[in-house]
Amino acid sequence: MEEVDRIIIHSLRSIGCDIEEDIYSLKQFSTELIVAAAVGCIRFINNDADLPATLPPGMSARFRMGASLANYVQEMGYRGGDLGYQTFLYSNEAEIRKIFMFLVEKLPKESAQTADEPLGSSVLLHRTIATELGAELSLPWVPPCLKQHGVRVRSKAPGWHREGASCMRRFHACHLSLPHSVASLTVKLPKEQRQYYSDHLPYVTGQTKCHKDTTPSVMETTAAEVSEQQEWENEWNHSGLASRLSQKDYKARKRSKIQKMISDRLQQDAKQREGGESGDALRDLQQVMASVSQHTRSGVKTKGSRFAHTEKLLYGKDEEKTMAQIGAAVAPKDTEEETQRKREEEVAGLRDELSQLTTRLEQLDIDMRKMAASRQQMDEAVGTAAQQAKDKEEAFHVKKRTLDLLPDAQNNITKLQAVVDSSGQRLLNLAAQWEKHRAPLIEQFRTLRQLSSQRESEAQKQLEEMKAFRAKMKEVADEARHKEELQKQLMSEYERMTKDVNRSAYTRKIMEIVANIKKQKHEIDKILIDTKSIQKEINSLSGKLDRTFTVTDELIFRDAKKDEGVKKAYRFLAALHENCELLTKTVEETGVIMREIRDLEDQIETESHKKVLANLEKITEDYQQMKKENAGLMAKIKGK
Amino acid sequence: MEVGTTVLENLSLAGDTAHIPDKCFDQLVKAACRGVLSEVDRNAIADDPAFKGVDKAALKAAHSGIVALLVEAAKHDVDADGISHILEECKFSPERIKGFNDIFTVQKPSMQILLGSIGNSRPHIRANHMERINEAVYLISLKTEVPGQDELQEVQFTCSLEQLQDLVGKLKDATKCLEKLAQT
Numbered sequence: 001m002e003e004v005d006r007i008i009i010h011s012l013r014s015i016g017c018d019i020e021e022d023i024y025s026l027k028q029f030s031t032e033l034i035v036a037a038a039v040g041c042i043r044f045i046n047n048d049a050d051l052p053a054t055l056p057p058g059m060s061a062r063f064r065m066g067a068s069l070a071n072y073v074q075e076m077g078y079r080g081g082d083l084g085y086q087t088f089l090y091s092n093e094a095e096i097r098k099i100f101m102f103l104v105e106k107l108p109k110e111s112a113q114t115a116d117e118p119l120g121s122s123v124l125l126h127r128t129i130a131t132e133l134g135a136e137l138s139l140p141w142v143p144p145c146l147k148q149h150g151v152r153v154r155s156k157a158p159g160w161h162r163e164g165a166s167c168m169r170r171f172h173a174c175h176l177s178l179p180h181s182v183a184s185l186t187v188k189l190p191k192e193q194r195q196y197y198s199d200h201l202p203y204v205t206g207q208t209k210c211h212k213d214t215t216p217s218v219m220e221t222t223a224a225e226v227s228e229q230q231e232w233e234n235e236w237n238h239s240g241l242a243s244r245l246s247q248k249d250y251k252a253r254k255r256s257k258i259q260k261m262i263s264d265r266l267q268q269d270a271k272q273r274e275g276g277e278s279g280d281a282l283r284d285l286q287q288v289m290a291s292v293s294q295h296t297r298s299g300v301k302t303k304g305s306r307f308a309h310t311e312k313l314l315y316g317k318d319e320e321k322t323m324a325q326i327g328a329a330v331a332p333k334d335t336e337e338e339t340q341r342k343r344e345e346e347v348a349g350l351r352d353e354l355s356q357l358t359t360r361l362e363q364l365d366i367d368m369r370k371m372a373a374s375r376q377q378m379d380e381a382v383g384t385a386a387q388q389a390k391d392k393e394e395a396f397h398v399k400k401r402t403l404d405l406l407p408d409a410q411n412n413i414t415k416l417q418a419v420v421d422s423s424g425q426r427l428l429n430l431a432a433q434w435e436k437h438r439a440p441l442i443e444q445f446r447t448l449r450q451l452s453s454q455r456e457s458e459a460q461k462q463l464e465e466m467k468a469f470r471a472k473m474k475e476v477a478d479e480a481r482h483k484e485e486l487q488k489q490l491m492s493e494y495e496r497m498t499k500d501v502n503r504s505a506y507t508r509k510i511m512e513i514v515a516n517i518k519k520q521k522h523e524i525d526k527i528l529i530d531t532k533s534i535q536k537e538i539n540s541l542s543g544k545l546d547r548t549f550t551v552t553d554e555l556i557f558r559d560a561k562k563d564e565g566v567k568k569a570y571r572f573l574a575a576l577h578e579n580c581e582l583l584t585k586t587v588e589e590t591g592v593i594m595r596e597i598r599d600l601e602d603q604i605e606t607e608s609h610k611k612v613l614a615n616l617e618k619i620t621e622d623y624q625q626m627k628k629e630n631a632g633l634m635a636k637i638k639g640k
Numbered sequence: 641m642e643v644g645t646t647v648l649e650n651l652s653l654a655g656d657t658a659h660i661p662d663k664c665f666d667q668l669v670k671a672a673c674r675g676v677l678s679e680v681d682r683n684a685i686a687d688d689p690a691f692k693g694v695d696k697a698a699l700k701a702a703h704s705g706i707v708a709l710l711v712e713a714a715k716h717d718v719d720a721d722g723i724s725h726i727l728e729e730c731k732f733s734p735e736r737i738k739g740f741n742d743i744f745t746v747q748k749p750s751m752q753i754l755l756g757s758i759g760n761s762r763p764h765i766r767a768n769h770m771e772r773i774n775e776a777v778y779l780i781s782l783k784t785e786v787p788g789q790d791e792l793q794e795v796q797f798t799c800s801l802e803q804l805q806d807l808v809g810k811l812k813d814a815t816k817c818l819e820k821l822a823q824t
Contacts (some may be wrong), residue, residue, distance in 0.1 A: 134822035144785060144792065159749055164785045167757050178646055179701040182653060197697035204704040205675030206683040214676060216758060218711045225644025445823055 003509055004097065011104045012037050015044045024096050031055065034091055035069065041103040042072050059626045062089060078102050088616060092610040124489060127496075136161055173220035174208045177201060237474070241467055263289050549577055641716040641726075643708060648730060649707025655732035659698040664691055666739050668699070672706040673747045677754060708742065714751035720744075778804050 005025045013019055016041045019033065029037070032055050039051045049072060055062055066085030068341050074083055080098045087095055139154065142163075150167040151160050179197045181187045208214050265291075405412040556573060559566040643651075660668060667690040672800050685691070693701055713723055720741045727737045768774040772807045774784070 130822050133818060137819060137822055149753075149757070150785070160753060162753075162756050168759050169757065170760050171758050176704075178650065178704045179697060180646060181649065182697045182701040194697055196696065197700060201697075201700055203675065203683060203685055203700060204707045205672070206686070211679035211682050214682070215711055215754060218676075218708050219715060222643055222647060222708050225646055229644060297788055307670045 004101065007506070008097070008100045008104055011107060012040065012100070015040055015107065026100065027093055029091070029096065031089060031091060034096055035065070035088055038069055038073070038088060038103065041100075041107065042069070042076075045076065045103070045106050045108065046072070059622055059629060073099060076102075076106055089622075090611075090615040094606075121485070121489065124492060127392075132161070136163075141297070169212060171216050172210075172213050172612065173216040174213050176204060176217050176221045178204065178221065237467075237470055241463065241470070259289060353637065400513050423619065468551070641712055641718055641722065643712055643726070647705050647708040650701045651709060651727070652705075652730040653698055653732050654702035654705050655727065655736055660694065660702050661780075662735075664694060665736055666743065667691070668702060669706055669740055669743045672703055672710060673751075674742060675703075676707055676710060677747070677750055710747075710751065713744065713756070714748055715755055717752070780804070 002025065008026065009019055009023065017037045019037070023029070023033075035055045036053065039053055042049045042051060051068065051072070052065065056065060063085050066088045069088050070083040070085060078099065080102065081095070084097075087099065119151075135154070139152075142152065144150070147163060150162055152163045179201065180195070181189060182197060204218065205211075205214055208217055214510050236247070236250075240247070243250055243253075245253065316552040359547055394418055405416075552573060553570075556570045560570045654665070654668065667688065668685075671681075671685040671688060674684055685699075685703060709723075709726070712718075716722075723741055723744065724737050732740070770821060777798055777800060779796070779798050783792045784795055786793050
C-alpha cells in the first residue's frame with residue numbers, strides 16, 4: 001500500500017497539488033487535502049469542470065461540493081461501489097485510495113505516447129525547428145546595427161542565429177577543377193597534367209571569380225560527384241552486370257551507342273529539312289561528331305585537335321579563295337561597266353572552258369573505265385591460257401613417262417604394281433596412324449568443349465551469385481544505414497527525454513513487486529500442496545480406521561455370542577469408537593470456529609480502519625453546526 | 641554525409657605522411673579553413689613558407705580534399721565522431737584525426753554562419769513608423785533589409801484605416817503562426 005500511496009502522492013504533486021513534504025501516506029490526508037487533490041485531478045482531466053479549489057466553510061456548501069465531486073467522478077466512469085458526498089467529507093482510507101487510483105489513471109499521459117515508438121526524422125526536424133523558433137522568439141528585439149552581419153550571438157546551444165536578411169546572398173556555383181589521381185598507383189598521370197597541376201592550377205579556394213562562390217561551388221562539386229557515382233552504381237547493377245562486359249567496355253559501348261543515336265537523329269533531321277545549306281550543316285555536324293569520337297578515343301590530351309584541324313583546313317581554303325578573289329578584283333583599275341563586262345566575259349570563257357574540261361574529263365573517265373574493263377578481260381584470258389598450258393604440260397609429262405615405260409612393259413608393269421601396292425599399304429598405314437592420332441584428339445576436343453560449356457555455365461552461375469551478393473550488399477548497407485539513423489534518432493530522443501528519477505525508481509519497484517508476488521505465489525503453492533497431502537493422509541487414516549473397526553467389530557461380534565467377557569469388550573469397543581468420533585468432530589469444530597474468529601478479527605480491523613468513531617463524531621458535529629445554521633436562519637426569518 | 645571518390649582520394653593523400661609531412665598537416669587544415677572563411681586569405685596557402693618542399697600537385701589535391709570535407713561536415717553538422725569515421729576510412733593516423741577535429745570544432749560555427757548566409761529571402765522588415773496625415777489616410781514607411789545590401793532600404797506606402805487594420809491583423813496572424821509552430 002505504501003508504494004501505491006507514494007505513486008499517487010507523486011502524481012498529485014506533479015499536477016500541481018500542494019501536498020506537504022512530510023505526508024507520505026493517504027492515511028495522513030485531511031478532508032481539505034482530499035477535496036483539494038480530487039478537484040485538482042478533475043480539473044486536470046476535464047478543463048471545464050466548474051469546481052472551487054478549496055472546501056467552503058459553510059456546511060451546506062460543503063455538502064453540495066462533496067455531492068458534485070462524487071458526480072464528476074462517477075461521470076468519468078468510476079465503478080467502485082456507491083459514491084456520495086460522504087466519500088469525500090467523511091473519508092475512509094481504502095475508498096479514497098481507490099478513487100485516487102482511478103483518478104491518477106485517468107490523468108492524460110503525454111510521456112507514455114512519445115515513448116511508444118521511435119519518431120520519424122521529419123518529426124524530429126519539426127521539433128528542432130520548434131525549439132529553435134521558441135528560443136528565437138523568447139529573445140528581445142535588437143536593432144540591426146548591433147548585429148554583425150545579421151548574426152546574433154546567444155547563450156543557447158549553437159551560440160548564434162541569423163536575424164534579418166542583410167547579409168544573405170544567392171547560391172551561385174561555378175565549375176571547380178580538382179586535381180585527380182595525383183598519387184594514385186593504378187592510373188599513371190601524364191607528365192603535362194602533373195605539371196599543370198603543380199604550376200598553373202590555382203588552389204580550390206582561389207578558383208572562383210568571387211570568393212563568396214567558393215563554398216557553394218565546393219558543395220555543388222561534391223554533390224555532383226556523389227550523385228554521379230550513385231547513378232553509375234545503379235546502372236551498373238541493373239544493366240551493366242547483365243551485359244557481361246568489363247566496366248570499360250561497357251562504357252565504350254554505351255558511348256558509341258549514344259553517338260550513333262545522335263548522328264542518326266541529326267541525319268533524320270537534316271533529311272526532313274532538305275535544304276541547300278542544311279547539307280553543309282550536316283557535314284559540319286558530322287565532322288564535329290567524328291572529331292568528338294576521335295577525341296574521346298584519343299584521350300584528353302588531344303582535346304578537339306582534329307576538329308580544330310579540319311576546321312582550319314576548311315576555313316583555310318575559304319580564306320585562300322577569298323584572298324584570290326580580292327587580289328583579282330584589285331588589279332585592273334578600270335571603269336565599273338568595263339570591269340563588269342570583262343568579268344562577265346571572263347566568267348563565260350571560264351564556264352566554256354569548264355564545260356569543255358568536264359566533257360573531256362568525262363570522256364577520259366569513260367575511256368579509262370573501258371580500258372580497265374578490257375584489261376581485266378585480258379588478264380582473265382591470260383590467266384586461263386596459262387592454266388591451260390600448265391594442264392597440257394602435265395598431261396604431256398605423264399604421257400611421256402608412260403611412253404618411256406612401254407619398251408620393257410612386263411617388267412615395268414610388275415614394278416608399277418609393286419609401287420602401287422606399297423603406296424596402298426602406306427595409305428593404309430597412314431590411315432591407321434591418322435586414326436590413332438585422331439581418336440585422342442577428338443576425345444580431347446570433346447572434353448575441352450564440355451569443359452568450356454561447364455565454365456560458361458559456371459561463369460553464368462558466378463555472375464548470378466555476384467548479382468545476388470551485390471543486391472545483398474546493398475541491402476545490408478541500406479539496413480545498416482537505416483539502423484544507424486534509427487540509433488541516432490533514438491539517441492536524440494533519449495537525450496531529449498526528461499531524465500525522471502522516478503521512472504527508474506518505479507521500474508525497480510515494479511520489478512521488486514513482481515518478484516515478491518512470485519515468491520508469494522510460490523509459498524501459496526507450497527501451502528496448498530501441504531494442505532492437500534494432509535487431506536490425503538487424513539482420508540487414508542480415516543479409511544484405515546473404518547476398516548479396522550469393521551474387522552474388529554465383526555471378530556468380536558462373532559465371539560460375543562459365546563463369551564460374556566467378549567460381549568463386554570464389544571460394548572467397550574462401541575463406546576470407544578463413539579467417543580473417538582466425538583473427539584474428532586470437536587477438533588474439526590474448533591478449527592472452524594478458529595477460522596471464524598480470524599475472519600471476524602479481520603473484519604474488525606477493516607472496520608476500525610474506516611474511522612467510524614471519528615467520522616461519527618464529525619458527523620454529529622457537522623449536524624450540530626447545521627442545526628445551529630438552521631436555527632440562525634429561522635431566527636433571521638422570524639426577525640423579518 | 642557522403643563525399644565522392646575524388647574527395648576521398650584527395651583526403652587519403654592528405655593523410656599520407658609520404659606526401660604531406662606531419663609538421664605541415666595542421667598548417668594545411670588551418671590554411672584550408674582560412675581560405676574558405678576569409679576572402680583575404682583565399683590564396684594564403686600559395687606563398688606559405690611552411691609548405692616548402694612539398695609537391696605542389698599533391699598539396700593542391702590534399703587542400704581540395706580538406707576543403708570539401710570541411711564544407712560538407714559543416715553543412716551536415718557532423719560531430720567529431722562522424723569525422724573520425726571518415727578520416728579513418730582514408731587511413732589517417734589518430735594524431736592527425738585529433739588535430740583535424742581540434743581545428744574544425746573551433747571553426748565550425750564560423751563555417752556554419754558562412755553557409756547560413758547562402759540563401760534568398762524577401763526584404764526583412766526592420767522598423768516602421770506611422771504618420772497621421774488626415775483622419776483616414778496613413779503614411780507608412782517600413783525599413784527593410786534587402787539581401788546583399790548593407791544599408792537599410794525604405795518602403796513607403798499609404799493606406800486607409802481598414803487596410804492598416806488588415807495589415808496589422810495579417811502580421812498578428814503571422815506572429816501567432818510562428819508561436820504555434822514553436823510550441824508543437
